[in-house]
Amino acid sequence: MGVMSELWKGLRVTGRIGLRSLVGRGIVTTEYPKEFRTKPQRFHGRHVLNRYPDGMEKCIGCELCAGACPAQCIYVRGADNAPDDPNSPGERFGYVYEINMLRCIFCALCVEACPTEAITMTHLFEMSVTSREEAIYTKEELLMRPDGTVPHPRPDDPYADLSELEVADGWVRATAPSGSAAYEGVKMWQDTAGPASWDPEPDQETRDA
Amino acid sequence: MAALSFPSNFLTTTIDKAARWARTQSMWPATFGLACCAIEMMATGAAHNDLARFGMEVFRASPRQADLMIVAGRVSQKMAPVLRQVYDQMPDPKWVISMGACASSGGMFNNYALVQGVDEVVPVDVYVPGCPPGPQSLMHGILTLQRMIVEGKVAS
Numbered sequence: 001m002g003v004m005s006e007l008w009k010g011l012r013v014t015g016r017i018g019l020r021s022l023v024g025r026g027i028v029t030t031e032y033p034k035e036f037r038t039k040p041q042r043f044h045g046r047h048v049l050n051r052y053p054d055g056m057e058k059c060i061g062c063e064l065c066a067g068a069c070p071a072q073c074i075y076v077r078g079a080d081n082a083p084d085d086p087n088s089p090g091e092r093f094g095y096v097y098e099i100n101m102l103r104c105i106f107c108a109l110c111v112e113a114c115p116t117e118a119i120t121m122t123h124l125f126e127m128s129v130t131s132r133e134e135a136i137y138t139k140e141e142l143l144m145r146p147d148g149t150v151p152h153p154r155p156d157d158p159y160a161d162l163s164e165l166e167v168a169d170g171w172v173r174a175t176a177p178s179g180s181a182a183y184e185g186v187k188m189w190q191d192t193a194g195p196a197s198w199d200p201e202p203d204q205e206t207r208d209a
Numbered sequence: 210m211a212a213l214s215f216p217s218n219f220l221t222t223t224i225d226k227a228a229r230w231a232r233t234q235s236m237w238p239a240t241f242g243l244a245c246c247a248i249e250m251m252a253t254g255a256a257h258n259d260l261a262r263f264g265m266e267v268f269r270a271s272p273r274q275a276d277l278m279i280v281a282g283r284v285s286q287k288m289a290p291v292l293r294q295v296y297d298q299m300p301d302p303k304w305v306i307s308m309g310a311c312a313s314s315g316g317m318f319n320n321y322a323l324v325q326g327v328d329e330v331v332p333v334d335v336y337v338p339g340c341p342p343g344p345q346s347l348m349h350g351i352l353t354l355q356r357m358i359v360e361g362k363v364a365s
Contacts, residue, residue, distance in 0.1 A: 028256050028257050029256060029257060029258070029259040029262070030257060030258060030345075031262070032258065032344075032345050032348045032349075033348075033352060036345070037345065070317050071310065071316055071317035071319075072317075072319065100314065101338040102310060102313040102314040102326075102336055102338050103310055103313075103314045103315070103316055103317070104310065104338065104340070105310055105316060105317050105340035106339065106340055107340075125339065125342070125343060125345065125346045125349075126345075126346065126349040127337075127338045127339075127346075127349075128335050128336065128337050128338070128346070128349050128350035128353045129335070129336050129338070130334065130335055130336070130353070130357065130362075130363075131336075132313070132314065132326070132328070132336065135313070135314075135336060135338060158356075159349050159352045159353070160349065
């Protein structure tokens, strides 16, 4: 008798939840390829190399990102700008810029290290590849186009939401050279052709409430 | 009679396509969690992401019953022969997903203790970047593999 009553107790919970999910209430599953989870504002996704509003590249080829990278996945080589046709303001620009996405641990130390806020992160995470060569993103894939859109190696991927590339990672706001720790209600980085609309971040108490 | 002529190998190729599709609908993963990626792999099987939607909820402890090996975590030099043995014990057709930076390339552990990429030991079909990749990243890798199998781009 004791067994039956325990069984009834347990099955009642199962039945209740089952019936509730039949009418579409209390379902927690996200149907991934069809719907996406809302990501936290500071989600670390794929990198992007930014441009200034006039189309100049922000990267100056200083290799500080490569130095800061704990996984040593960034390879940068700078070159001198041609005086009459410069790629970036200043003397030098990133001539070669490669990130091995399979080594990257998405820690955003490169974003913190960058003195010109050239490299930032987006919210895109769908980067599965079938060979290790494909995972090395060159400047072609990383550098945004002059119109502010971001290229992707597989634009026809049916499972990736490429609009995630338009969302920039909020982490830079607190760590960027122009940023401040008091980010609350402050819009940083207005002066960018970056892929982002930078809404002010709420303070922590509001966010956690 | 001309109206009845089918392209050559009509029957066998159609069966092959059906078999490939059927294989993608229940790829049973072998449990091969080695580090923090395994936590995300478990989360993928849990209710919020529900790997059962792809017919993959049964993580098999025995490689004899598994089709897909998700290498989740860093593979040390001592673990490499074990990994290979588990792979060899899996019945054909079998696939490997290398999950996360460490399994794919060694990640930030560029040292003598770890295998620099699990593809030195077993043939890998899909690499999933991330440290660790979230459940949705892993599912993206799984869907990529499924699509490749259906299209016949990987051996199955």
